[in-house]
Amino acid sequence: MMIRIDPWPAEYESAFQIEELEPDSEGKVYTEVENIEWRAVEPKPGPRPEPLHFVDGVRRVETRIILDDETGRIIRGLFGSFAVGCVRVEQNTAAFQEIRVGRRIVVGTGAPLEDQVIADANSVKIGNTELTFEPVAASDNKPAAAVECLQNSMREAEARLAEELSRDSACVFADGPLTYFAGINQPAVGVIKRLVEAYLPSPQFDLVRRLRTGRRTPLFMITKGQYDRYSWYLRVGEPRAVDHDVAGVLRLEVRTGLGLQRAIELADLSSTCLPNFTAESFRDPRSPQNLMPVGSLENELRHRLGDSLTIRRAIEARLFQVSQ
């Protein structure tokens, strides 16, 4: 018996949330995709193809709202903002690109989006800037639904941006699973920092614990979920002696539509280049999984959302004005 540390700070959720490792994957995961032995793969170093793109998004609830249509129903909603963008890396330049900010007024079911009250309230002026919150409907009136709706808007914007970028990119590393991607054959790799589902049965997952930095597991195919994906685990940073053995491991995935050969190439590319983009622990509390371009992009995107207090005040002022 030993006590190990989960290295991410306590204010973040754990990066390692796998509840239980199944002894068997019940036919949803195929581990013999590459047709190689189940052991760590060390890709051959080679020149890095260029350019690379890292896509990410952030979101923020500006204020929660309750719509009152005098029927006594509780209709929940929110004013929310999100921003997506990318960092383009080419040779020795990393630069922010294509930063897009979206604003949404999320309305729970029951209230018509085209209602005049919403049209009046959704535009807020701060200084020289006019913020327009586009009305969208949430799937239900549960408290979590509105936030989920905002999250979906952000993820869709991320996916759209990643798809656009992938036309001229050697590889687009997108944040999170590829659930929102419509296209099936773009070189986009989903980077999953927080491991929620193991996908691998217990015997195969043991390899993940033993991976060294820059090594990956062989590809495995996930047929569970909306789309079929090839996936692999990659270690981007060595855990400290006190850390648990899955610290510093990412799961990555591409759509199977890309073809096995291309998937292997991207898996090898991720193994050779991603460890170079990791931050030391003092630079980023979620290191090494939160890659430096992504951490920096998140800060920039959060900055581009604008000052939350100013926006909240402006929304309050606008709603007050409209209610007069």
Next chain:
Amino acid sequence: MSTEIGKVLGTQDAEPLEFWIAVSPDQVVQLDDVVFVTRELPNGGRVSLYGIVDILKARHEGARFDSDVFLSEQGIFPLGKSIIAHVSVTRVEPEIFVPPLPGQSVFRAAGADRHQALFFDSMNTKFPLGLSRDGEVVYGNLEFLDGSRGAHINISGISGVATKTSYATFLLYGLFQSGILEEQATNTRAIIFNVKGEDLLFLDKPNARRKPETSEAYAKLGLTPNAFSSVAIFAPVKAREEVLLPDTGSRQEGVTAFCWTIEEFCRERYLRFLFAEADDETSHLSAVIDRVEAALALEADLSPYETFDHLVDFICLSVTHWVSAAQGTIAAFERRLRAASFRIGHLIRGRVSESDRHRIDWKKKQVTVVDIHNLHDRAKRFVVGVVLRRMFEDKEKTGTARPLVFIVLDELNKYAPRDGWSPIKEVLLDISERGRSLGVILIGAQQTASEVERRVVGNCAFRVVGRLDLAEASRDEYRFLTAASRGRAGILKPGSVIIHQPEIPTPLLVQFPFPSWATRVSEVEKSGGGDPFDGF
């Protein structure tokens, strides 16, 4: 045309008298750039704020650690870059003191805007001070020099970078040449004391090593590069020589040897200037000197004294008859008199044929150079004291301020030191305090203003700083320098000075062209191969 260089930024406070601008990435902004921003007021009014860039900063945006720069350069970590400039406001027009608003466009001032920013538009008569870093003319307001609203220039700077006297002579050249003195230019006079080297002995010779860009700079300033047109050069007579020859090394021709006669010395009461050492214990002594001076002035026949030593002997013999003082005081007087006589005696002669020819006549030519660099410190003080008092008395007699007389005196700390009293310090104090109304303008220079009498420096309207020792620059005397210009005073190159003048609240960095007159023999233009017998 004024061009936009950036916008007032909002991450730091903008104030009516200072603000920061974010510089556009495609613009180059350097220290001393003259800028302006115009703000429309809600009441329909407009306020223009003019100013000078005095601090520039560049930094990474989004970096939290110093080492982030390496990651950024490796292309791992994206970071923004920003350049910001601090503007010290020089002028607000009209005088409504409001801050500029973040986001407002800031322009680099050119033409009329620049003149407005630096008050050149409101100067009735202006004289060239030099060129700014961007090659534009910087003017001074003549009213603050000619006595109408102020007078005097003080120049500080370490020695050896040829800045202080070069700049003083450049200013004179500009004043005489630019035509702003109008019809009085011909009657305006300047007395320049050459205290070091012989570099001021060639003011009347064009500089043969003048470069084309020097001529361009002069042309920009509205001046024709040439030598001073009307120059008289005086040098002390050689000691231990009967014949009155100037004691100079590199130039003999056209140099007049100067000396005084014993007659003059006694009648004009010059004795006090032999005791010109700054001294606190002179109260008893000065009583003795006063009485001896009076007695000498009244002495009926001075013809028996052929040399100054004879006169000194006579004074020592007679002093007890003229004055009743303690034995110690008399002894001190004698001791000092003999010491002075050893150093100065050769300048005061018994019989001088054509004595008028050897008198320093500052009215004859426009510029009178008095060379004292070869003299002992005591003798230097004597000459400066006598010449200045003579000139000052002449001006007092004429009773009018015009035409002006400019006095250029380096090593002011020797003549008007901060501590102690001396007759020369009194003359200089007189000039700095009353000279303004009498039309006597002092262009004084010294290495360290902190060693010069406060009132002499304090009365100067124009304060000029060349390269300064940084410890010196932090003294109170240089409070007119901003923190940025103080730092820069330590690295100024020859030919650059920082000037503070009354109307402009910010000191300006000014460059002045290389002298167009020779400053040493090797620079003198050889007379161009004409017939050597032309004059016959």
